[in-house]
Amino acid sequence: MANEFPAPTVVDALPRRFRGVIVELLAERAPDLLAALGKQEKPTLAQQEAVLEVLVDAFVDHLGPWDEPTPRGALIDDALGAFLEQWPAEDLTDG
Numbered sequence: 001m002a003n004e005f006p007a008p009t010v011v012d013a014l015p016r017r018f019r020g021v022i023v024e025l026l027a028e029r030a031p032d033l034l035a036a037l038g039k040q041e042k043p044t045l046a047q048q049e050a051v052l053e054v055l056v057d058a059f060v061d062h063l064g065p066w067d068e069p070t071p072r073g074a075l076i077d078d079a080l081g082a083f084l085e086q087w088p089a090e091d092l093t094d095g
Contacts, residue, residue, distance in 0.1 A: 010040055
């Protein structure tokens with residue numbers, strides 16, 4: 001019997017609190033990656049690395065005085081941690 005509900009995509013499975021900022025940053029900086037993650041249940045290792053690169057670059061863009069993150073930077077940092085917690089590298093494949 002086929003499952004009535006499709007499996008959630010990577011984008012669907014992002015924690016709700018961080019989904020908006022991750023989708024916004026990927027749409028702006030890596031739209032092809034966002035499109036791919038919107039069709040898959042799990043990122044590949046290479047996709048995970050690409051997401052991390054986007055989020056780290058955005059985090060650096062939101063450092064304030066004395067390299068302290070702005071509130072947006074803190075949100076991006078938390079989103080990065082949530083992404084890694086959801087899909088740790090050891091659970092991903094190169095394929």
